[in-house]
Amino acid sequence: MQTADRLKKIPPYLFMELRQKIAKARAEGIDVISLAIGDPVEPTPQPIIDELSKEAYHPANHRYPTDEEKGMLAFREAVAEWYRTRYAVSLDPKIEVLGLIGSKEGCHHFVLAVVNPGDVVLMTDPGYPAYQASIWMAGGEPYRVPIRAEHGFLPVFDDVPSEIARKATAIFLNYPNNPTGAVANPQFFARLVEFARSYDIAVCYDNPYSEIVFEGERPLSFLAAEGAKGVGVELNSLSKPFNMTGWRIGMAMGNADLISAISKVKENTDSGIFNAIQYAGIVALRKCQDNISKMLEIYGNRRKRVVDTFNQLGWDYRPPKGTFYLWLPTPKGMGALELTTLLFEKAHVVVAAGTAYGQYGEGYVRISLTVPDDRLDEALRRIRATLS
Numbered sequence: 001m002q003t004a005d006r007l008k009k010i011p012p013y014l015f016m017e018l019r020q021k022i023a024k025a026r027a028e029g030i031d032v033i034s035l036a037i038g039d040p041v042e043p044t045p046q047p048i049i050d051e052l053s054k055e056a057y058h059p060a061n062h063r064y065p066t067d068e069e070k071g072m073l074a075f076r077e078a079v080a081e082w083y084r085t086r087y088a089v090s091l092d093p094k095i096e097v098l099g100l101i102g103s104k105e106g107c108h109h110f111v112l113a114v115v116n117p118g119d120v121v122l123m124t125d126p127g128y129p130a131y132q133a134s135i136w137m138a139g140g141e142p143y144r145v146p147i148r149a150e151h152g153f154l155p156v157f158d159d160v161p162s163e164i165a166r167k168a169t170a171i172f173l174n175y176p177n178n179p180t181g182a183v184a185n186p187q188f189f190a191r192l193v194e195f196a197r198s199y200d201i202a203v204c205y206d207n208p209y210s211e212i213v214f215e216g217e218r219p220l221s222f223l224a225a226e227g228a229k230g231v232g233v234e235l236n237s238l239s240k241p242f243n244m245t246g247w248r249i250g251m252a253m254g255n256a257d258l259i260s261a262i263s264k265v266k267e268n269t270d271s272g273i274f275n276a277i278q279y280a281g282i283v284a285l286r287k288c289q290d291n292i293s294k295m296l297e298i299y300g301n302r303r304k305r306v307v308d309t310f311n312q313l314g315w316d317y318r319p320p321k322g323t324f325y326l327w328l329p330t331p332k333g334m335g336a337l338e339l340t341t342l343l344f345e346k347a348h349v350v351v352a353a354g355t356a357y358g359q360y361g362e363g364y365v366r367i368s369l370t371v372p373d374d375r376l377d378e379a380l381r382r383i384r385a386t387l388s
């Protein structure tokens, strides 16, 4: 049987391969600790679960959620209210907000809504692998803009060749950044708006870690920048701030024409988010802010333990201030894959090789803080024994 050519360019999803490797070692009786995957282990807050349980009993919620095409208006209103209070961004919930089955889905549907076959789409290197896969699936050509430590892992727009910028129709950006942990700032947003405007490039600002920032960093939205709504959309998600990765609920906000184009793709693809989950999402946004502070404290403690461990081993490591990942430089002369393999074989600890995020990820590994405290401590103990 034939499978489509569009799938041939896409390497196996990084974490599928890792899962197989881990499963194999575990089947051999090895106690593997994975620090590779970013997926909170603490449960979803109780009020959200209670709301889902309650709403699941209402037959009205068992039907297609399509009565209002952009998702339930009540959910979109809660999103607009959250953006107003958290980021001082005003949104019209009727035309500038769209419910999503997660931000990953939104990225894919954004490309289908914006990109013609052959179009160039900009993204960073290193960058989130799903952007590249979506660009390829839509027939677009990814152009990877390097991001480097010396520029705070932010792209330098002046380094994008102007013939590439002219051909580009869209750009993906994501700060607080997976995988580097870097954060953006208002000056960068202003420059991004200017760049997007001068080359007529649609911005997809993927912001699922907006709330996961440390050491006095403020949560930021790209949409707070002047002119942002004129050039793009921001995606966000309840997955990371409310420990809801399995629930599949997120949102797109911003430019009304883009929102309506993405909505058109969605109407012909999925039929929206289960109503009971949208009600649960409203409870998350309105009543569960305390979960965010609780998780920031947990991640902050784990972050400190990892940083201290590596600094005791002789690293001089001062990580950027966002996300629940640490983007750790490998020792001099050691490649990303080499360190990953060493830690897997000697310590039975899995970290993600930086090269899985692009060629400029060489020289780094990514460590995720979404593991229980005792497992993290055990992993750090083994890492210390392996590397000292």
Ligand SMILES: *Cc1c(COP(=O)(O)O)cnc(C)c1O
Binding pocket: 101, 102, 103, 104, 105, 128, 174, 178, 206, 208, 236, 237, 238, 239, 245, 249, 250
């Ligand atoms: C986790 C993650 C997502 C996926 O979020 P969902 O809302 O669960 O689909 C999207 N983008 C980036 C950069 C992520 O790290």
